[in-house]
Each structure stands twice: as C-alpha cells, then as structure tokens.
Amino acid sequence: MARxxxxxxxxxxxxxxxxxxAGEKIEFCSSDCxxxxxxxxxxxxxSKAEKPETTYRKSADGVERLQIxxxxxxxxxxxxxxxxxxxxxxxxxxxxVNYSTENAYVEFLPDKVNVDEILKAIKKxxxxxxxxxxxxxxxxxxxxSCISKIEEELQKTPGVLSASVDLATESAxxxxxxxxxxxxxxxxxxxxxxxxxxxxxxxxxAIGKPTEEPEDENQKAREREYKTLVRKFIFAAILSVPFIIxxxxxxxxxxxxxxxxxxxxxxxxxxxSVLSLPIMFWSGSHFYTGALAAMKSRSANMHTLIATxxxxxxxxxxxxxxxxxxFPTEALADVFFDVVAVVVALVNLGMALEIRAKGKSSEAIxxxxxxxxxxxxxxxxxxxxxxxxxxxxLDDIILVRPGEKIPVDGIIVEGSSSVDESMITGExxxxxxxxxxxxxxxxxxxxxxxKFKATKVGKDTALAQIIEMVQQAxxxxxxxxxxxxxxxSYFVPTVIIxxxxxxxxxxxxxxxxxxxxxxxxxxxxxxxxxxxxLGLATPISLMVGVGKGAENGILIRSGEALEGACKLDxxxxxxxxxxxxxKPSLTDVVTTNGFQSDEVxxxxxxxxxxSEHPLGESIIRGAExxxxxxxxxxxxxxxxxxxxxATVNGKRIILGNExxxxxxxxxxxxxxxxxxxxxxxxxxxxxxxxxxxxxxxVAVADTVKPDSLDAIRHLKKMGLEVVMITGDNKRTAxxxxxxxxxxxxxxxxxxxxxxxxxxKLQQEGKRVAMVGDGINDAPALAQANIGxxxxxxxxxxxxxxxxxxxxxxxxGVALAIELSKATMRNIKQNLFGAFFYNGLGIPIAAxxxxxxxxxxxxxxxxxxxxxxxSVTVVTNANRLRRFKPSL
Numbered sequence: 001m002a003r004x005x006x007x008x009x010x011x012x013x014x015x016x017x018x019x020x021x022a023g024e025k026i027e028f029c030s031s032d033c034x035x036x037x038x039x040x041x042x043x044x045x046x047s048k049a050e051k052p053e054t055t056y057r058k059s060a061d062g063v064e065r066l067q068i069x070x071x072x073x074x075x076x077x078x079x080x081x082x083x084x085x086x087x088x089x090x091x092x093x094x095x096x097v098n099y100s101t102e103n104a105y106v107e108f109l110p111d112k113v114n115v116d117e118i119l120k121a122i123k124k125x126x127x128x129x130x131x132x133x134x135x136x137x138x139x140x141x142x143x144x145s146c147i148s149k150i151e152e153e154l155q156k157t158p159g160v161l162s163a164s165v166d167l168a169t170e171s172a173x174x175x176x177x178x179x180x181x182x183x184x185x186x187x188x189x190x191x192x193x194x195x196x197x198x199x200x201x202x203x204x205x206a207i208g209k210p211t212e213e214p215e216d217e218n219q220k221a222r223e224r225e226y227k228t229l230v231r232k233f234i235f236a237a238i239l240s241v242p243f244i245i246x247x248x249x250x251x252x253x254x255x256x257x258x259x260x261x262x263x264x265x266x267x268x269x270x271x272x273s274v275l276s277l278p279i280m281f282w283s284g285s286h287f288y289t290g291a292l293a294a295m296k297s298r299s300a301n302m303h304t305l306i307a308t309x310x311x312x313x314x315x316x317x318x319x320x321x322x323x324x325x326x327f328p329t330e331a332l333a334d335v336f337f338d339v340v341a342v343v344v345a346l347v348n349l350g351m352a353l354e355i356r357a358k359g360k361s362s363e364a365i366x367x368x369x370x371x372x373x374x375x376x377x378x379x380x381x382x383x384x385x386x387x388x389x390x391x392x393x394l395d396d397i398i399l400v401r402p403g404e405k406i407p408v409d410g411i412i413v414e415g416s417s418s419v420d421e422s423m424i425t426g427e428x429x430x431x432x433x434x435x436x437x438x439x440x441x442x443x444x445x446x447x448x449x450x451k452f453k454a455t456k457v458g459k460d461t462a463l464a465q466i467i468e469m470v471q472q473a474x475x476x477x478x479x480x481x482x483x484x485x486x487x488x489s490y491f492v493p494t495v496i497i498x499x500x501x502x503x504x505x506x507x508x509x510x511x512x513x514x515x516x517x518x519x520x521x522x523x524x525x526x527x528x529x530x531x532x533x534l535g536l537a538t539p540i541s542l543m544v545g546v547g548k549g550a551e552n553g554i555l556i557r558s559g560e561a562l563e564g565a566c567k568l569d570x571x572x573x574x575x576x577x578x579x580x581x582x583k584p585s586l587t588d589v590v591t592t593n594g595f596q597s598d599e600v601x602x603x604x605x606x607x608x609x610x611s612e613h614p615l616g617e618s619i620i621r622g623a624e625x626x627x628x629x630x631x632x633x634x635x636x637x638x639x640x641x642x643x644x645x646a647t648v649n650g651k652r653i654i655l656g657n658e659x660x661x662x663x664x665x666x667x668x669x670x671x672x673x674x675x676x677x678x679x680x681x682x683x684x685x686x687x688x689x690x691x692x693x694x695x696x697x698v699a700v701a702d703t704v705k706p707d708s709l710d711a712i713r714h715l716k717k718m719g720l721e722v723v724m725i726t727g728d729n730k731r732t733a734x735x736x737x738x739x740x741x742x743x744x745x746x747x748x749x750x751x752x753x754x755x756x757x758x759x760k761l762q763q764e765g766k767r768v769a770m771v772g773d774g775i776n777d778a779p780a781l782a783q784a785n786i787g788x789x790x791x792x793x794x795x796x797x798x799x800x801x802x803x804x805x806x807x808x809x810x811x812g813v814a815l816a817i818e819l820s821k822a823t824m825r826n827i828k829q830n831l832f833g834a835f836f837y838n839g840l841g842i843p844i845a846a847x848x849x850x851x852x853x854x855x856x857x858x859x860x861x862x863x864x865x866x867x868x869x870s871v872t873v874v875t876n877a878n879r880l881r882r883f884k885p886s887l
Contacts, residue, residue, distance in 0.1 A: 005037065063093055066115065066159075066180050068104045069130025070097065070122065072225070074290065074351060077302060077492055077531050078127070081294055085125040089113045099535045101543060102130075115158060115180070126293020131161060134174045134183060138165065139196045153189055157181055184390045184458065229352040232283040233345050239279055240341035243272055247338040261330060269321035272337040276314055284310065284344040300492040302531050306347060308496070309526035313339045313859070316519050334516055336523070336859070343527055343863035350867025354532070354874055368467050368550060371423050371442040376407035379451070396454045400445045408441040408457045415450030419443050424462060424553070424806060469555045469804075473546040478559030480827060481538040491531045495842065499525040502846040510847075517847075520856055524845040528862035532870035533837060537830035540877040545823030548883050553806040554816050561802035564786045565820035567767050571715055571813060572758060572780070574772035575726035575733065578790050578810065579712075579740055580702040582773070584615055586622025587683055587703065590674055591696040600696040602628050604688050606648045607655050610636035615684060616644075618700045639663075643686070654689040661687050661694070668694050675699075682735030709740050711810035714887050716741070718817065721766070725749055725757055725780075754780035771805075771813055788813055815885045826880050830873045837869050 005026060015027040017034045021041050028034040070082065079097035082104060086095040091112025097104045106118055119129050138150070147165040150172065154163035159180025165172045174186055187197050245252050246268050249259050258265050281288065287310070290303030317335035319326070324333035375386050379397045389407045392398070397413065400406055406419070418430040421443045430446050433439060439452055441461045458464065499522050506518035542559050549556050556562050576582050589597040605623035608616030610633045623630060633646035633653075642663065643656015654664055658675070661668055666689045675685035675697055683701040687694065715722050725746040726733045733747035746757050754770075758780050761768045770777065770784035781787030781801050789801035790808050805812035845857050 063107050064110050065107050070102050070104055071128040071130055082125045085121045098539055131175050132178045136172050138172055226352055226355045229348045233348040236279045236283040236341050236345035240345055243338040243341045269335050273318045273321050276337050276340050279341050279344050305526045309523045310340045313523050339859040342860045346863045346867040350871055353871045373405040373407045392454055392457050397451055399451050401449050404445050406439050406441055406443050408454045409461045410452040410454045412437050412450050412452045417448035417450050418446045420446055470550045473556045473558055478563040495529040521847050524857050524859045524862045527859055528841045528845040528866050530866045530869045533834035533873045536873045537834045538827050540874050541823055541826045544877050544880040549819050554812055555804040557802050562820050565817050566824045568769045570721045570766040570768045572723045572725055572770045574777050575724055577773040578771055579708045580704050584618040584700045584702050586618055587701045588699040592694055595695040598628050600688050603648055603653045604655050604698045606631045607633050607644055607646045607653050611644055615700050651690050666694055682732045704739055708810050712740050714814045755783040758783045811887050814887050822883050
C-alpha cells in the first residue's frame with residue numbers, strides 16, 4: 001500500500017498514476033492529484049516531512065479542519081453565539097457547532113488565523129473548549145535549555161495548547177486537543193529531539209508519576225457540571241418550600257399575624273428577598289454568566305430569558321416587600337420570591353437530567369471507542385513482548401491467543417482461527433480465518449492461535465475510520481435542521497418582544513390589579529419559552545440514529561445522507577460483488593459414459609493446475625474443498641478461445657467449450673442440451689473428455705450471495721423498485737435477475753456508462769440509490785441521490801459513497817433505509833413536540849385562555865414545563881436505541 005501525498009488517501013501499489021521525483025517514485029490516486037503534485041512537489045513533500053500526522057484534515061487547497069469539544073452549552077442559542085464569534089475571525093471558511101455532541105467543527109486558513117485565536121473566540125463567547133492532559137516521563141534532560149527546547153517544539157505543534165517541562169521530576173505536562181494531535185505523535189516529537197520517553201516502570205516515571213493515559217477533561221467537566229446542577233437544584237428546592245408557604249399565607253392557613261398586611265409577614269418577605277440572592281447568584285449563577293456572555297456578543301439565549309424573568313420577579317417582589325406604601329393598592333404589593341426559587345430549581349433539574357440523557361444518546365460511539373484493545377503481543381527480534389497498542393508499527397508480527405482481542409488490522413501469516421467480527425460488521429456468526437486472510441482490529445479471536453502482520457495501525461485501522469466517520473456524521477446537520485436553525489436564531493429575541501408586548505397589553509387593558517397581571521404574564525412568557533427543545537430535536541436523533549447504524553455495520557456519512565435515504569423509491573444494484581459473491585466458484589459436476597464425479601473433477605482440476613485462467617482457479621478451489629487429490633499435468637497446451645489439454649496419469653484430458661470438443665471429434669450426446677440449460681442459469685459450462693471420450697461437464701458461476709434473494713424481496717415489499725446493472729451479456733444478466741427476483745435489468749453496461757444509466761432513471765423522476773463495491777462504481781455512486789458502497793474487511797472509508805455497508809450484505813441496504821425512516825420519523829416527532837409546545841405554551845402564558853377560563857398560567861408551572869420539554873425531546877430520541885431491523 002502507498003499513500004497519496006496530495007490528498008492523503010491510501011492506495012494500492014503499484015498505481016497507474018505516479019511521478020519520479022528526486023530518484024523516488026511517488027504514487028497517486030488519480031491524475032488530478034498527480035498534476036497538482038507535478039506543479040509544486042515541494043509543497044506536499046515538505047509538509048509531509050515537517051508535520052507529524054494528525055487526526056485533523058488539511059485539504060489540497062490549504063484549508064484545515066478541526067474538531068473542538070465545547071463545555072458549558074445549555075441551549076440551541078449557544079451554538080449560534082459560538083458560531084458567530086468564530087466567524088468574526090479572518091480566514092474562517094466554515095464554523096458549525098453541534099449542541100448534541102457539544103463539538104465545534106471549524107474549517108479555516110492557517111495563514112490567516114490559528115487554533116489559539118479560535119479557542120480565544122470560543123472563550124470570548126463565554127464557553128470553554130474541551131481538552132486532554134498528558135503527563136510523560138522524559139530522560140536525558142540536563143539544563144533549562146533542554147526544557148525550553150522541548151517546550152518550544154511542542155508548542156509549535158498544531159493541537160498542543162500548552163507544554164510545561166519540569167527538570168526536577170523529569171516530566172512534562174502537555175495540554176492538547178485530542179482531535180488534532182494524539183499521544184504517539186507527541187511522544188515522537190520529544191524522542192525526535194533526542195530525549196527518550198520513560199517507561200512507567202523506570203525510576204524517573206516513579207518519581208514524577210507520569211501516565212501515558214490522557215485524562216478526558218471534557219467528560220470530567222460534564223460529570224462535574226451534572227453534580228453541580230444537582231447541588232444547586234437541592235439548595236433552591238429546599239428554600240422554595242418556605243417561599244411558597246409564605247407567598248400564599250391564606251392558602252396554607254397561616255395565623256392572622258402572618259397574613260398579608262401584617263408587619264411579621266413583611267419582615268418574612270424582606271428575609272425571603274435576602275435569601276433569594278444565593279438562589280439567584282449561586283443556584284442560578286450560570287443563567288447570569290450565560291446571559292452576560294450573550295450580551296457581549298450582541299445575542300440572546302435561554303439564559304437571557306430566565307435571568308430576565310427571575311430578576312424582574314425579584315426586583316418587583318423586593319420593592320413590594322420593603323416599600324409597599326408606594327403601590328396604589330395593597331393587592332399590588334405582592335411578592336413572587338417563590339417564582340424565583342422554584343424556576344431556578346426546576347430548570348437546574350431539567351438541565352441535569354438532560355446531561356444524563358444526552359450521555360445515553362452517545363453510547364454507540366463510546367462503545368466503539370471502548371472496543372480498542374490496550375496492548376498487543378508483538379514478536380520483535382524473536383522475543384514476545386506486550387506493548388501499548390499505540391506503539392504497534394506497520395509490518396510488526398503480532399501473536400493472538402484464544403479469547404484475546406486483535407489489536408490492529410493485518411493479514412494472517414501463520415495459524416488459523418474463527419473470529420467474532422460482530423462488533424464491527426454486526427454479523428453474529430464467527431468467521432473462519434486462514435493464512436493470508438484479513439483480520440480487523442478490535443474483533444475477538446475465538447478458538448485458535450495465529451500470528452499476523454500489521455497492515456494498518458493508529459488512525460488508519462478500520463475501527464479508527466469507523467469512529468471518525470460516525471463522529472463526522474453525528475456532527476453533521478440534516479437539511480431539515482437548516483430550517484430549525486433559522487427559526488432558532490430569531491426565537492429568543494421574538495420571545496422577549498412578545499413578553500414586552502404582553503406586559504404592555506395587560507398593563508393597559510388588563511383587569512385590576514393590572515400591574516400584577518402584567519408582571520406575571522411577562523415573567524411566564526419569558527420562562528415558558530424553550531429554545532433547547534428546538535435545538536435538540538434534530539441533532540440528538542441524528543446522533544442516536546447514526547450510532548445505531550454503526551452498531552449494525554452501517555456507516556452513514558452525514559445527516560443529509562440519512563434524510564435522503566428515507567425518500568428513495570428506486571434501488572440500483574450492481575451485479576458483481578453486490579448481488580453475487582464477486583468471484584466464480586464451482587457449481588456443478590455432471591458425468592456421462594460411466595465416469596464418477598470426483599474422477600471428472602480430478603482430471604479437470606489437475607489440467608487447470610498448469611493454467612492461469614480465473615475460471616481454472618475456481619475449479620481447483622472446488623476440488624480442494626471436496627478433498628479431491630490432484631495430479632501434476634504433463635504436456636500442457638492451451639488453445640485460446642477453445643480450452644486446454646494435458647496428460648494426467650497417462651490419460652489425455654481435454655477441457656474446453658463445445659468448439660474444442662468438435663475440433664477433436666468428440667461425441668457429447670445429451671451433454672450439449674445440459675450445457676445450454678446451465679448457460680441459461682448464468683453458469684459457464686466446460687466439457688471434459690478423457691482419451692477422446694466425453695466424461696462430463698464442470699460448471700462455474702459467480703454465485704448469488706445467500707441473503708440477496710431475501711434482501712431484494714424485502715426491498716420490493718417496502719415499495720421500492722429494484723434494478724440490476726451489469727457489464728455481463730443479456731443472457732447471463734437475465735438469468736441472475738430471475739434467480740433473485742429483479743424485474744428490470746441494464747446489461748452489457750460499461751463501468752463508465754453506469755452513471756449515465758443512473759441519470760436516466762433520475763430523469764424519469766425517480767430518487768435513486770446506487771449500490772456497488774465502490775471501485776468501478778464510483779461515478780455511479782456519486783451520480784445517485786444516495787450512494788451505498790459495499791465494504792469488506794478493512795476497506796470501510798469509500799469516499800464516493802454516502803453510506804457504507806461493512807458486512808457486504810444487501811440486507812444492509814434495507815436496514816439503512818429502515819433506520820433512515822425511523823430516525824426521520826423520530827426527528828419529526830421531536831420537532832412537532834418542540835413547535836407544538838412553544839406554539840401553544842407562549843400564547844397560553846401570554847393570557848390567551850384568560851377570557852375563557854378567567855385564570856393565568858402560573859410561572860411555577862411554566863418553569864416546570866420549560867425544564868422538562870428538552871428532557872422529553874432527548875428521551876424520545878433515545879427510543880431509537882431500541883430500534884430493531886425487521887430483516
């Protein structure tokens with residue numbers, strides 16, 4: 001394998017596209033990459049030499065892409081605030097913040113803006129960026145210049161936020177973004193400067209107590225936030241009980257000395273005003289800091305609504321408690337300290353529950369990350385040693401024993417076993433593996449021991465690619481979300497305007513005491529509005545749906561692909577490798593004139609031992625599977641277009657088509673009729689003659705996959721039109737189509753014309769999905785509305801496709817469409833719930849029902865409804881985790 005220096009794609013060597021540079025052969029994936037390299041080779045080779053490999057991406061036009069975890073987001077408006085702040089920077093091409101994954105995805109020009117400035121913009125918006133801390137032991141440091149040398153080199157590395165080296169403890173503490181740089185890369189930089197990294201068993205490691213395990217600060221921050229919110233809820237909830245009692249003394253039957261108008265109740269109310277302050281500025285501190293940050297960036301969010309509402313309630317209540325005489329009537333001098341306490345308590349509880357529910361939504365990606373083995377048993381210099389999996393390099397020989405996880409991707413060089421690949425492919429039946437077979441990292445070895453050579457390590461392994469693809473998809477936006485984003489951007493300002501208008505209307509036209517009614521309506525409108533439910537409706541379902549797909553061996557590249565899959569009405573299936581196995585195999589052995597089937601197969605396979613024809617290989621393989629002992633042929637002769645002949649055990653064997661038999665005047669009898677029937681079934685028959693006497697027929701075919709028929713039947717049951725496309729002749733194509741129940745066939749289609757046929761279907765008004773192997777089908781996959789690539793083994797990242805099916809089974813197509821429909825149904829339920837809640841809740845809070853029922857919605861009920869609306873959305877999205885395929 002080689003790597004294209006322009007786009008970074010791993011390609012098979014030798015490639016058809018290459019250049020000679022400085023005595024070295026440089027290979028490319030396409031002529032486009034080759035021409036870019038030829039124009040400026042130093043640009044690509046220098047960047048390769050100077051920069052360590054990182055998990056962020058740099059495209060050929062110089063745009064860098066990175067992912068930054070964000071801590072402290074509480075509603076959809078937060079994402080817009082951060083996006084606006086980042087987009088103010090020069091050189092930002094695109095900034096997308098995903099509320100459900102709590103990550104920012106930024107595309108930028110590094111010559112105009114750097115990562116540090118992007119992080120400062122996030123901080124300026126009022127949020128923190130997630131990061132990891134790594135501690136390492138370092139040897140051979142002798143003075144302060146050693147320290148500055150290491151620190152400077154690390155701080156120049158993209159993704160490293162800070163590096164502190166301590167000479168006394170011989171250790172370094174590095175704070176970095178895991179999405180841009182990883183532990184092995186940091187270690188390579190230090191070792192490249194001439195300072196060995198200390199193993200944990202060495203004295204220096206013991207002194208400094210460094211660890212090579214990065215601490216997930218982001219996860220810890222979420223856990224801390226959850227615990228803090230629970231503590232704040234408990235504090236506010238406890239105080240809210242006496243607040244409610246003393247706010248409604250008549251309702252709770254308090255003595256006359258504590259009824260409204262009494263001096264004692266007034267003193268209690270003043271005390272409640274003071275006790276409200278820790279509720280507002282400790283239990284509700286995040287509302288004020290969030291509102292202030294939004295104000296600085298000239299925006300508004302959920303915190304703005306709550307902070308404004310509780311502050312207005314507190315100010316009014318405090319004035320009423322301290323200066324009741326300024327109000328024209330006693331009824332107006334009422335207090336709402338219970339609103340302050342209860343709203344803060346309930347909203348904190350809702351946020352805490354939301355954090356927990358969101359954690360469950362991302363379980364799929366956590367499971368994938370948890371699959372990665374920690375160590376590998378490698379054989380170096382004839383010795384077995386256990387090393388961290390990060391230190392495995394290409395071509396290492398690794399020993400795997402029964403019950404152990406396979407650490408990285410590779411090819412078996414010795415031994416055999418059965419391997420459980422269910423965690424990657426979703427297929428529960430273990431797969432038999434022999435020498436030269438591929439094994440996938442993170443799968444489990446079941447029975448035997450074997451040695452394999454590492455072919456893909458680090459971020460190139462199948463698991464790493466799957467995780468990256470799933471994370472990208474979970475962080476993408478479905479087209480339906482663009483409408484929601486537009487609504488969300490106007491939502492909070494609109495609510496504030498509606499609250500003010502409601503206040504004015506009730507103050508001017510409301511019943512007495514009009515000021516009280518106006519204030520209650522103002523606070524209730526602000527508190528009941530919930531932008532969180534709108535912001536979470538789409539991304540949280542998308543996260544669960546994409547994760548569920550990964551659990552079942554379906555990799556969905558984006559939200560757009562997921563949404564598009566549910567609108568399909570036509571499925572185009574490539575025949576070879578999609579409907580069929582993609583390689584010929586022995587299907588029939590027919591005998592005549594008293595010959596036995598094993599005898600005929602032995603002669604045919606023995607002759608083919610000297611042949612290089614692919615059909616000959618399938619005959620040999622079929623004989624070996626049936627334990628037929630083969631002989632070495634002599635006097636072998638191949639007749640192009642006819643067949644082959646040779647001597648086996650002293651007998652002259654002729655193997656070929658009907659023309660070959662006629663050439664040697666061999667009477668085939670009823671074998672001709674049998675061969676024609678085989679051809680009608682899509683098989684390739686070959687006649688066998690022994691000493692000029694017809695012995696039988698051996699037939700080979702590209703056999704249909706065992707589950708293709710069921711999958712196609714299920715697709716048709718779902719109301720989808722199924723079309724087969726192939727380069728085979730019409731007779732063979734129709735034979736295969738008949739076997740699997742496909743009614744419409746495009747045959748004798750050249751690879752370059754497959755995209756044209758897809759386009760032809762689209763011109764008929766159809767929404768088309770193309771299913772192929774991702775190699776010669778790439779143009780058709782790109783042309784289709786949705787491209788589904790059949791993956792196999794470790795080849796999971798097929799760029800031209802929207803969806804990759806790791807299992808290589810057509811059942812995955814039906815499952816992908818079912819999952820798409822289930823996810824979109826869930827998203828629509830969430831959006832309906834969010835719009836219905838806000839669409840109904842805000843007018844009711846504004847007093848819409850007062851003329852009919854004579855009552856207003858209490859701010860307490862509004863706070864409870866607001867707190868649990870987003871929790872309801874997340875809980876509904878988590879129902880997708882119970883999704884089960886019907887096939």
